[in-house]
Amino acid sequence: MSSILVTGGAGFIGSHLVDALLERNEKVIVIDNLSMGDENNLPHDNNITFIKGDLSDSKLVNKLFSEYDINTIFHLGAVASVVASIENPSETHRTNMDGTLILLEAAKKYGVGRFIFASSAAIFGDEPTLPKSEESIIKPLTPYAIDKYGSEQYVIAYNRLYHLPTTVLRFFNVFGNRQNPSSPYSGVVSILTDKFKKIQNNEEDSFTLYGEGDQTRDFIHVKDVVKALILVMEREEAVGEIFNLGTGISTSLKQLIEIYERVTGLSLPIIEKEERSGDIKFSYTSIEKIKAIGYTPDYSLEEGLKVYWNNE
Ligand code: UD1
Missing domain, CATH: 3.40.50.720 (NAD(P)-binding Rossmann-like Domain)
Incomplete structure (x- = not known):
């Protein structure tokens, strides 16, 4: 075989x-x-x-x-x-x-x-x-x-x-479980997940937001x-x-945090810092080409975060 x-x-x-x-x-x-x-x-x-x-x-x-x-x-x-x-x-x-x-x-x-x-x-x-x-x-x-x-x-x-x-x-x-949250350059969703888990365990923690949260990603x-x-x-x-x-949808970091707070039922203290140098401000993609061969995403951001949070 x-x-x-x-x-x-x-x-x-x-x-x-x-x-x-x-x-x-x-x-x-x-x-x-x-x-x-x-x-x-x-x-x-x-x-x-x-x-x-x-x-x-x-x-x-x-x-x-x-x-x-x-x-x-x-x-x-x-x-x-x-x-x-x-x-x-x-x-x-x-x-x-x-x-x-x-x-x-x-x-x-x-x-x-x-x-x-x-x-x-x-x-x-x-x-x-x-x-x-x-x-x-x-x-x-x-x-x-x-x-x-x-x-x-x-x-x-x-x-x-x-x-x-x-x-x-x-x-x-891309986000989901098994993404390593341990470096400041890890994907932002894995870092957020790690922070929410600490807060759930009554540990003190906060999320460092680089910029004002108006940057967008797909x-x-x-x-x-x-x-x-x-x-x-x-x-x-x-x-x-x-x-x-991608999903064809642009989400700001502020929106991401709001949605994740809703999913977890927790509130995350935020510390604002200067924008990270070299960061891209806005990013998202059209997915028309891959849709034309039969692709549609199954997960909205909120659904995906739920799955991630519940470790499914
Ligand atoms: C991704 C890559 C990055 C690369 C870039 C180029 C990952 C994890 N990162 O970055 O290495 O240079 O594509 O396309 O694949 N943020 C915070 N606080 C944090 C972490 C991140 O505010 O603790 C912000 C970042 O400043 C950024 C946004 O969240 O504005 C998303 O960050 P990230 O998940 O690293 O993704 P990209 O910036 O797209």
Whole structure:
């Protein structure tokens, strides 16, 4: 039986995808170096093969392809930290871009039915036109964004040059359980969740709001991201295409906090600080292109937060 390879499968989004694939009775191979992921994110299941290693290790990747009949690749593995990419651009480049090329070469050599790459809204940088679309101006501002954009271009070029059936999804602000809240650069929803949990336990805590809370984002629940990943795997029309993936709805940080207070029934003390330097002010995407191949998000922000809060 053929297998599905998930790079970064022990991470936040990857592990949710693995859950969904197992539910569909797929055989799943996870490669993850556990630099950001955690093996505890994966269930004990005979249909998972877990390989601890770097996706930039071309020997290891080629060994995987020679040992297993890999039919589909979800390439989610990356050093998913903009800050790390600024501090160590060469090191993160090895994973974030060379790793993509290594996987593409292996996919070309061994042949695969699908290759799906997780890109990021970061490629748009601070170019202000909204909503974003697949035709929007690209302005990657950090090594992380440059590597995501370069990888996208390779992924699409391998379709053009070698007819490898590739697709790119550009994730906007994904939230849900298993996202690490521990750094100030963690996703804002995971930080808020952590703060609300402390307040629920009668610990004193507050949320540092950078700016006045009028900045906007397109928050998408991780299960809707998984839904889109599986959809593009199944749809022939997705081959050779790039899709932006969000909800199509723009929410300010103030609104996010209000909704989350309603969901938790708790009130969160806020400390306002200066805007974070380098932050993007407004961001959201049109989802018309992915809707046209059958995608609709299942979770409103409020529903997604409920699910997250209740750890479902
Ligand atoms: C995301 C990335 C970021 C990257 C940017 C580029 C994540 C977690 N962050 O940032 O690394 O540079 O895309 O597209 O993937 N905020 C607070 N208080 C906090 C934390 C955040 O007020 O404690 C604010 C931020 O200043 C920002 C908003 O919340 O205005 C959202 O922050 P974040 O979740 O980090 O997402 P992005 O800014 O989109």
